[in-house]
Structure formats: C-alpha cells, structure tokens
Amino acid sequence: xxxxxxSLAVQNQSKIVLLVADGLGGLPLEPGSPTELEAAATPNLxxxxxxxxxxxxxxxxxxxxxxxxxxxxGLFGYDPLSFTIGRGVLEALGIDFDLGPDDVAARGNFCTVxxxxxxxxxxxxxxSTEASRPLVEKLRTIRLDGVETFVEPVQDYRFVLVLRxxxxxxxxxxxxxxxxxxxxxxxxxxGEASERTASLLREFIAKAAALLKDDHPxxxxxxxxxxxxxxxxxxxxxxxxxxxxxxxYPMYRGLARLVGMRILDAGxxxxxxxxxxxxxxxxxxxxFVHYKYTDAAGEDGDFQRKIRCxxxxxxxxxxxxxxGPDVLIVTGDHSTPSLMRSHSWHPVPVVLAAKSxxxxxxxxxxxxxxxxxxxxxxxxxxxxxxxxxxxGRLAKFGA
Amino acid sequence: xxxxxxSLAVQNQSKIVLLVADGLGGLPLEPGSPTELEAAATPNLxxxxxxxxxxxxxxxxxxxxxxxxxxxxGLFGYDPLSFTIGRGVLEALGIDFDLGPDDVAARGNFCTVxxxxxxxxxxxxxxSTEASRPLVEKLRTIRLDGVETFVEPVQDYRFVLVLRxxxxxxxxxxxxxxxxxxxxxxxxxxGEASERTASLLREFIAKAAALLKDDHPxxxxxxxxxxxxxxxxxxxxxxxxxxxxxxxYPMYRGLARLVGMRILDAGxxxxxxxxxxxxxxxxxxxxFVHYKYTDAAGEDGDFQRKIRCxxxxxxxxxxxxxxGPDVLIVTGDHSTPSLMRSHSWHPVPVVLAAKSxxxxxxxxxxxxxxxxxxxxxxxxxxxxxxxxxxxGRLAKFGA
Numbered sequence: 001x002x003x004x005x006x007s008l009a010v011q012n013q014s015k016i017v018l019l020v021a022d023g024l025g026g027l028p029l030e031p032g033s034p035t036e037l038e039a040a041a042t043p044n045l046x047x048x049x050x051x052x053x054x055x056x057x058x059x060x061x062x063x064x065x066x067x068x069x070x071x072x073x074g075l076f077g078y079d080p081l082s083f084t085i086g087r088g089v090l091e092a093l094g095i096d097f098d099l100g101p102d103d104v105a106a107r108g109n110f111c112t113v114x115x116x117x118x119x120x121x122x123x124x125x126x127x128s129t130e131a132s133r134p135l136v137e138k139l140r141t142i143r144l145d146g147v148e149t150f151v152e153p154v155q156d157y158r159f160v161l162v163l164r165x166x167x168x169x170x171x172x173x174x175x176x177x178x179x180x181x182x183x184x185x186x187x188x189x190x191g192e193a194s195e196r197t198a199s200l201l202r203e204f205i206a207k208a209a210a211l212l213k214d215d216h217p218x219x220x221x222x223x224x225x226x227x228x229x230x231x232x233x234x235x236x237x238x239x240x241x242x243x244x245x246x247x248x249y250p251m252y253r254g255l256a257r258l259v260g261m262r263i264l265d266a267g268x269x270x271x272x273x274x275x276x277x278x279x280x281x282x283x284x285x286x287x288f289v290h291y292k293y294t295d296a297a298g299e300d301g302d303f304q305r306k307i308r309c310x311x312x313x314x315x316x317x318x319x320x321x322x323x324g325p326d327v328l329i330v331t332g333d334h335s336t337p338s339l340m341r342s343h344s345w346h347p348v349p350v351v352l353a354a355k356s357x358x359x360x361x362x363x364x365x366x367x368x369x370x371x372x373x374x375x376x377x378x379x380x381x382x383x384x385x386x387x388x389x390x391x392g393r394l395a396k397f398g399a
Numbered sequence: 400x401x402x403x404x405x406s407l408a409v410q411n412q413s414k415i416v417l418l419v420a421d422g423l424g425g426l427p428l429e430p431g432s433p434t435e436l437e438a439a440a441t442p443n444l445x446x447x448x449x450x451x452x453x454x455x456x457x458x459x460x461x462x463x464x465x466x467x468x469x470x471x472x473g474l475f476g477y478d479p480l481s482f483t484i485g486r487g488v489l490e491a492l493g494i495d496f497d498l499g500p501d502d503v504a505a506r507g508n509f510c511t512v513x514x515x516x517x518x519x520x521x522x523x524x525x526x527s528t529e530a531s532r533p534l535v536e537k538l539r540t541i542r543l544d545g546v547e548t549f550v551e552p553v554q555d556y557r558f559v560l561v562l563r564x565x566x567x568x569x570x571x572x573x574x575x576x577x578x579x580x581x582x583x584x585x586x587x588x589x590g591e592a593s594e595r596t597a598s599l600l601r602e603f604i605a606k607a608a609a610l611l612k613d614d615h616p617x618x619x620x621x622x623x624x625x626x627x628x629x630x631x632x633x634x635x636x637x638x639x640x641x642x643x644x645x646x647x648y649p650m651y652r653g654l655a656r657l658v659g660m661r662i663l664d665a666g667x668x669x670x671x672x673x674x675x676x677x678x679x680x681x682x683x684x685x686x687f688v689h690y691k692y693t694d695a696a697g698e699d700g701d702f703q704r705k706i707r708c709x710x711x712x713x714x715x716x717x718x719x720x721x722x723g724p725d726v727l728i729v730t731g732d733h734s735t736p737s738l739m740r741s742h743s744w745h746p747v748p749v750v751l752a753a754k755s756x757x758x759x760x761x762x763x764x765x766x767x768x769x770x771x772x773x774x775x776x777x778x779x780x781x782x783x784x785x786x787x788x789x790x791g792r793l794a795k796f797g798a
Contacts, residue, residue, distance in 0.1 A: 001460065004480065008463070051430050356738075358426050358434070358745050358766055374766075376776040378461055385462030389744045396742055397459055398466035398479070399486030399506075399624050 001079070002238050004397065005385055009240035014326035014391035016241065016286045017277075018384075020075060021313045022068075022252075023295030023336025025348040025367060029303060036294075036303055036338060037349060038366035040310040044317035045330060045351060045365035053357040054365065055375025056347035057383060059334045065345040071333030072255045074380030076288070077239060078232070085258065086170065086227020091160045093257050094250025095152055099229050104168045104197060106226040108151075108159040109176060110135060110218035117183045117220075122176065123157045124218040132157060135218055138211045144200045154250065161204065161223060168228075169194025172201065176222035184222050201226070234260035235286075239388065244284035246273045252290040261288060270312060274319050281323055289320070295343075298336030306338050321353075327387045328353045330365075333380075347377055354390035400478070401637050403796065404784055408639035413725035413790035415640065415685045416676075417783075419474060420712045421467075421651075422694030422735025424747040424766060428702060435693075435702055435737060436748060437765035439709040443716040444729060444750060444764035451756040453764065454774025455746035456782060458733045464744045470732030471654045473779030475687070476638060477631070484657065485569065485626020490559045492656045493649025494551055498628050503567045503596060505625040507550075507558040508575060509534060509617035516582045516619075521575065522556045523617040531556060534617050537610045543599050553649065560603065560622060567627075568593025571600065575621035583621050600625070633659035634685075638787065643683035645672045651689040660687060669711060673718050680722055688719070694742075697735030705737050720752075726786045727752045729764075732779075746776055753789035 026036035033039075059066040060080050069090055070080030088105035099105060110132060112121040136159050139151040147165030154160055171190035177183075187201035201223060208221045235243045237260070245256030246266040253263050264280050266273045273289055280287075291313050297306035313330075321328060331350035334343050349370040360374035375386075388394045425435040432438075458465040459479050468489055469479035487504035498504060509531055511520040535558050538550040546564030553559055570589040576582075586600035604620060611618045634642045636659070644655030645665040652662050663679050665672045672688055679686075690712050696705035712729075720727060730749035733742050748769040759773035774785075787793045 001480075004460075004463070356426065356736075356743070359430055360770060361767060372770070374770060376455075376770075382461035385460070386744075387462075389462035389464065394462060394464065394744070396464045396466050398469040398484065399489055 002233055005077070005388070005394070006238045008395045008397055009388065010393055010395050011240055012392050014285070014393060015281070016327045016387045016391055017289065017320055017325040017329070018075060018287065018387070019289045019291070019313070019320065019328065019330045020072070021291045021294045021310065021330070021332050023298045023334060023343065024310070024332025025335025025337070025344070025346050026298065026306065027337035027339045027346065029339055035367050036298070036306040037310055038368065040307045040314070042310060042314040042365050044314045046363065048317065048328070048330065048353045049351050049365045049369065050363045051359065052351060052353040053360055053375055054349065054351040054362045054370045054373035056367070056370050056373070056377045057331050057350040057380045058347050058377055059380050063345050065343050066334045067343065068251055068333060069255060072252065075331070075333055075383060076235065076259050077381055077384030078259065079381050083230050083232055085230060087225025088160065089227045089229045089258070090225070090251050090254045091154055091158070092152070092162060093254030094252070095154055095160060097150070097152055097160060097162065099162065100164060101229065101231070102164070102168065104163045104170050104226060104228055106161045106201070106223040108161050109222045109224070110157045110159070111184070111220050111222050112217040113183070113220040119177065119180045119182060119184060119220070121217060122180060122222070127157050127218050129153060129155055132159065132218065135212060135215055139208055141211070142204055142207045144203055147200060149204070157218065163197065163200060167196070169197045170226055170228045172198050172226040174222070174224040174226070175205065176224050184220065187223065187226070229258065232259055236260060239286070239384065240393065241286040242284045243286040243288065244280060245288045245290070246276050247288070247290035248273065249290070249292045252292070256288055270316055274316050277320065278323065294332065295336045298338050299341055301338050301341040303338040326354060326391045329383060329387055331383070350375060350383065352383070352386060352390065356390050401632055404476070404787070404793070405637045407794045407796055408637070408787065409792055409794050410639055411791050413684065413792060414680070415726045415786045415790050416688065416719055416724040416728070417474060417686070417786070418688045418690070418712070418719065418727065418729045419471070420690045420693045420709065420729070420731050422697045422733060422742065423709070423731025424734025424736070424743070424745050425697065425705065426736035426738045426745065428738055434766050435697070435705040436709055437767065439706045439713070441709060441713040441764050443713045445762065447716065447727070447729065447752045448750050448764045448768065449762045450758065451750060451752040452759055452774055453748065453750040453761045453769045453772035455766070455769050455772070455776045456730050456749040456779045457746050457776055458779050462744050464742050465733045466742065467650055467732060468654060471651065474730070474732055474782060475634065475658050476780055476783030477658065478780050482629050482631055484629060486624025487559065488624070488626045488628045488657070489650050489653045490553055490557070491561060492653025493651070494553055494559060496549070496551055496559060496561065498561065499563060500628065500630070501563070501565070501567065503562045503569050503625060503627055505560045505600070505622040507560050508621045508623070509556045509558070510583070510619050510621050511616040512582070512619040518576065518579045518581060518583060518619070520616060521579060521621070526556050526617050528552060528554055531558065531617065534611060534614055538607055540610070541603055541606045543602055546599060548603070556617065562596065562599060566595070568596045569625055569627045571597050571625040573621070573623040573625070574604065575623050583619065586622065628657065631658055635659060638685070638783065639792065640685040641683045642685040642687065643679060644687045644689070645675050646687070646689035647672065648689070648691045651691070655687055669715055673715050676719065677722060693731065694735045697737050698740055700737050700740040702737040725753060726789045728782060728786055730782070749774060749782065751782070751785060751789065755789050
C-alpha cells in the first residue's frame with residue numbers, strides 16, 4: 001500500500017494538520033453515563049464534526065491495544081504490524097541520540113531492590129531528573145569489551161543505554177519483571193545471534209548494581225525494549241509531504257524522527273505548540289501536533305482531569321483552523337479510558353475536516369456520535385491517504 | 400481470496416444482475432444540502448433499499464480514487480491492486496480488437512501542435528469519428544521494422560495503436576504531457592527490455608507527424624497507457640458464473656472481455672440495454688449492465704443532469720426486477736461528484752436485493768441512508784462473493 005501511495009502522490013500547495021490527543025478515546029464510568037470526551041464541553045470540535053466527516057479509528061486491529069509506537073505509526077500512514085519499534089529505540093530517538101543502524105538501544109529504569117535483590121519499587125520512587133543525573137554519570141564509567149557504551153539521561157528515573165559495535169543482536173528479553181517482590185530478570189538471548197550481546201548486558205547490569213549499591217532508592221537498574229531501529233521508508237519519500245512534528249514529550253519526537261519528520265521546537269505547552277505551528281506554517285506541508293495529557297490523565301484514572309485536558313485540546317482548535325489547513329484531522333493514537341487506567345483497544349474518535357467531505361449525520365465529537373460518522377470504523381493507517389485525497393495530493397489509480 | 404471463492408463455488412439455476420451506474424456517488428454542493436443521489440427521485444431504488452440491504456462500497460481503498468479499470472475489477476470480484484490494466488489495453492479490448500498476450504497496445508490521441516511543436520489542444524478540437532477516420536488510414540501506412548502495426552479508430556479524436564511482434568516491452572512512459580504549451584514527450588523506456596519498443600514508437604510518432612503535418616487541427620499524435628494485457632483468471636473459471644456484459648461504451652465492454660465475460664449487443668441506450676437483457680435472460684447466469692451517463696454528468700460538473708441520469712437508471716429498475724433475478728446489485732464503480740468534476744475516492748452507495756437479505760433500517764437510496772445500511776462500508780471486491788452467497792452459489796467453508 002505504501003508503494004501505491006508513493007506512486008500516486010502528487011505535489012500541491014495544500015497543508016495537512018494531524019492533531020493527536022494521546023489516548024483520546026474513553027469509556028463511561030458506569031453504563032449510561034458519558035465517556036470523558038462525551039462529558040467534555042468541546043464546542044469547537046463539535047462544530048468541526050457537524051460540518052465535516054467523523055468516525056472511529058482502529059489503531060492496529062480489533063482487540064489490539066497499541067503502545068505509543070504502533071499507535072503513532074498507524075496515524076503516520078504505516079502499517080504498525082509491518083514495522084516494529086523497540087522501546088529502547090524510541091527513547092533514544094526521543095532524546096536526539098544519533099542512533100546508528102547497528103546500534104542496540106535499551107530503555108533503562110532506575111529501580112529499588114531490597115537486601116535480597118527483590119524489586120520493591122520499579123521506578124526508584126520516581127526520582128527526579130536531577131537526582132538521576134549523577135547516577136547516569138556513574139553508569140557512564142562502565143566499560144564493556146569490544147563495544148562502545150552510551151548512557152543518556154531521559155527524564156525522572158529513566159535513561160537510555162546504547163551499545164555500539166559489530167555483530168550485536170537485539171533478540172533479548174526485558175529484565176524488568178513488570179512487578180515488585182521479585183528480582184530483575186537476567187538478560188536472556190532468544191537466539192544465538194544475540195548471545196554475546198546478552199552477555200555484555202549481564203555484565204553491564206552487574207557493574208551497575210555494584211556502582212549503585214549505596215544509592216537507595218535508585219540502587220539497581222532494569223532494561224526494557226532492547227532493540228535496533230527498523231529500516232523505515234521515509235515519510236516525505238512515500239507521501240511526498242514535507243512533515244514537521246510539534247511534540248513536547250521526547251518519545252513522540254522520536255517517533256516522528258524515525259519516519260523522517262523534521263522536529264520543530266514545540267516549547268513546553270499546548271499554547272507554545274500552537275505558536276510554533278503558526279511560526280512554522282510555511283515550513284512544511286504536514287504538521288503532527290502531539291498533546292500528551294489526555295493519555296496521562298487516563299493512565300492516572302482521573303476522569304475529571306481527562307475531561308479538562310480534552311477541553312484544553314478543544315480550545316486550541318480555532319487557532320489551528322484559523323491557519324487554514326486544507327485538511328485537519330483530530331484523533332488519538334489509541335484509547336486510554338480512565339476506568340481502565342491504561343491504553344486500550346477501543347476505537348478512537350476521529351474527525352476529518354476538509355472542503356471535499358461528504359457530511360454525515362453526526363453533530364458532536366464523541367464515541368457514540370462517531371459511530372454514525374461517514375468514515376465508519378477505519379484502520380488508523382488509512383487516515384493519512386484519506387487526508388491526502390482531500391488535499392488533492394493523490395492522483396487517480398489506473399485508467 | 401479468488402482461490403477460496405473458486406473452491407467454494409457451486410452451480411445452480413440462479414441469476415445475478417449487477418447494474419453499475421458509473422460514478423454514482425456524489426457530494427452536496429454545499430454543506431447541509433443533498434447529494435445528486437439524495438436529490439434525485441428514485442422511488443424504485445428506494446423501495447429496493449427499504450426491503451433489502453444497502454451500504455457503501457469502497458472501490459479500492461480509503462482515499463484511493465480509481466480509474467474505470469480498477470473500479471470495475473473490484474465490482475467483478477477481483478482485487479484491483481493485484482491486476483493492473485493499462486489504458487491502451489482497455490481501449491483495444493473496447494473496440495473488439497483481438498489483443499494477443501504479447502501485443503503492446505497504446506491509447507492514441509490526435510492533438511494539435513503549433514509551428515514550434517508545442518501542443519495547443521490535447522484533443523485536436525475533439526474532431527469527430529468521421530474526421531479522424533481518414534487520418535487513421537494515413538497512420539495505417541506506417542511500417543516499422545520487425546513488428547506488425549495496427550491502427551484502429553475508437554471515437555472522436557482517439558485511436559488505438561497495437562504493435563505485434565517478438566520481445567516487445569511495455570515499460571514505456573506516456574508521451575502526452577497532460578497539458579498544453581509544451582511538446583509531446585518522447586517515448587522513453589523505463590528499462591532495457593523496452594528500449595527497442597520505445598525506439599519503434601519514436602519512429603512511429605516521427606512518421607505520423609510527417610504524414611499529418613497538413614491536417615490541422617489533428618496534426619500530431621500522443622500515446623498513453625502503453626501496455627500488454629495482464630494475465631487474468633477468467634470470471635467463469637473462478638466464480639462458476641456464465642457472465643455477460645451489456646455496455647454501450649467500448650471501455651466497459653473491454654473490461655468485461657478482459658475477465659472473460661461474453662459481450663452482448665447492448666444497443667445504444669439504457670432502454671435497449673434492458674431489452675437486450677430480457678432477450679438474453681436465459682443465456683447467462685450473471686449480467687453486468689453498465690450505465691455511463693451518471694459519470695459523464697458528474698465529470699461535466701452538471702449536478703442537475705446527474706440527477707436526471709440517476710432518475711433514468713431508477714426508472715429501469717422495475718423492468719430488470721421483473722425478470723426475477725435472484726440477486727440484484729445496484730451501485731457504481733466509484734463516485735464522480737459534480738462538485739469535483741472528476742472521479743473521487745468517496746465510498747459508493749450500494750443496494751443488494753435478494754430473498755436472503757437481512758434488512759437494515761435504511762429506507763432510501765442515498766449516501767447518508769447507506770451509511771446506516773447492513774452492508775456497512777465494504778470493499779467493492781467483496782460484493783460479488785456476497786451476491787454469490789445470496790444466490791446459493793457458495794458452499795460452506797470448512798467442516
């Protein structure tokens with residue numbers, strides 16, 4: 001399908017904005033009550049829905065709960081089942097680490113272990129970025145035979161470990177057991193090609209444990225998402241769109257960079273993101289604007305805060321629309337129902353605004369309304385081709 | 400999927416009619432107003448919808464605007480992404496040219512060039528079929544080394560050029576630049592296998608230019624869609640249906656012939672097509688009836704004429720239904736909104752009438768109504784298997 005899109009893509013002056021409210025979709029707290037989005041006052045999004053076309057976006061497939069990687073790849077027009085992005089890769093890209101094609105990256109967490117080596121806190125009391133910095137410096141003193149080692153701080157208790165060398169493998173399981181009361185797992189290779197790399201990581205962890213033993217609560221590390229970057233067809237090459245990302249959080253910048261988007265300085269708030277969008281309006285054809293806090297509120301199980309976050313997203317819509325994008329899509333990368341305190345598989349409301357929309361009967365932006373929408377229930381990966389069609393950027397297929 | 404259908408197809412006495420109103424789907428001229436189909440008075444189609452099942456057909460994929468080839472292949476049950484039909488092939492098939500598997504066919508246009516060789520009219524003032532006939536005779540005098548050459552009139556300013564010989568290639572770009580003010584392009588091979596063919600076509604065009612130099616406005620030619628016919632699994636072999644086509648326009652007969660349908664004499668009007676359908680009712684199991692003028696009106700941007708065309712289609716439905724087909728499908732191969740004056744990617748209303756329908760709540764044939772239909776939004780290629788199921792022609796899959 002990417003080949004087809006590439007062969008049909010044509011150039012014009014149109015602009016497309018993709019506004020992603022992370023984890024937008026939700027659930028009612030009890031039967032008969034509204035979802036977060038349905039409860040929120042969203043006059044601007046409602047007006048968009050009433051004049052345009054809406055529907056529900058299926059991030060990966062029915063029943064499949066996506067992480068941030070697959071969720072965004074789908075929105076970027078890629079089949080998320082065809083491209084696997086390890087978390088280590090995401091974290092590395094998100095801090096502007098210049099990851100080489102053969103580098104192996106892992107997401108590291110500082111954690112707390114008791115005297116028996118059992119994890120008591122998987123996030124080391126969520127120590128601050130400042131507190132973790134000297135610990136990262138300690139880890140940087142670790143030397144491993146035959147590979148170059150990079151340890152980079154990320155945020156709070158998180159860091160990135162990158163191994164650079166020849167013949168490294170990334171078929172290695174996470175060492176974070178995902179729960180407390182047990183010891184971290186040993187790095188274990190899933191095949192011969194990764195045996196040496198697993199052994200190097202075991203050595204790294206043993207040395208880290210020795211260096212950190214007096215740094216309670218951050219007296220141990222775990223590694224997750226040990227991976228190389230996948231070879232991805234680049235966004236502009238496939239879709240013919242000069243793409244730019246406005247994301248406050250590192251991971252989403254990393255995802256955008258992975259597909260070749262230009263990363264703009266988005267500031268630290270939604271208002272600053274919109275200002276940056278205005279400032280850079282002539283610099284790209286496609287803008288990805290990422291709003292994180294809907295997801296964060298859902299993950300915290302905070303139904304009311306998620307409502308307020310959605311209302312904040314809504315309040316920015318007129319300023320974005322005022323720029324006159326030919327196509328504006330507002331959706332999420334997945335649902336994060338406050339009720340579940342986690343990502344979920346539920347389809348995500350989506351509205352697509354363009355002059356060539358065939359209006360449907362939906363009049364407000366919400367899960368039930370979007371069920372009546374003209375987009376139907378559509379896999380997320382189809383939204384970008386749809387946007388390109390509405391922007392006049394896809395030529396006719398076949399005679 | 401074709402293999403599955405083939406393995407499940409069973410024979411019985413049922414009849415299926417596929418009535419295609421070309422470019423049926425539309426758009427409102429302004430938000431809140433009806434589409435062409437919604438504005439048209441279609442009592443017969445409305446009654447079909449009320450008693451049966453409707454939905455929206457996605458010709459190729461979300462956002463993909465199909466040409467007539469992919470649009471019809473989908474309706475014929477083939478995945479339009481798996482079979483590419485060049486325009487030259489379509490045109491050749493549409494004039495009953497007996498195209499061999501190794502022949503290379505091109506759609507030719509007479510065009511007008513100025514004294515500097517720049518195109519001033521890509522269609523030579525749309526000269527009539529009569530006016531182009533003597534010009535075609537001139538082109539027939541051209542001899543090329545090592546290949547047999549056929550030049551056949553089509554309609555108005557269009558002709559078909561066929562090269563027959565050994566080791567011809569069809570990886571050659573169009574010579575029609577798609578705009579005026581520039582010279583026609585040279586036939587250029589996209590690979591070594593087509594170098595000799597490109598060279599032969601350059602020679603043909605040079606000789607044509609010399610022969611036509613005093614025939615203003617038709618003083619030059621362009622070639623498009625240079626192609627061989629794709630190897631297609633034949634309709635009766637896959638679906639077990641003796642299929643017949645009733646199409647007034649050559650291209651649609653050509654498409655039907657490509658998949659192995661029998662081409663019946665359909666006359667020149669919709670009324671004559673229906674008479675032919677009645678006359679041939681016992682001669683086939685599956686009838687493809689193609690109505691062109693909905694698309695033509697849409698391409699002309701004539702909203703009111705498209706309404707009248709839709710009403711003409713509707714008026715013929717009782718006569719078709721009176722024949723007692725076990726399954727009657729009415730849909731289009733794509734949308735052609737008058738607003739856009741072109742084919743578009745928007746899903747196409749479809750109604751399927753059969754005794755085994757599970758009725759939905761839709762009560763009229765129109766884009767918004769069909770959004771409520773029981774077929775949902777379904778890829779066009781699935782409609783034929785659905786029709787076969789309703790006709791009792793698909794056995795159970797698996798034990």
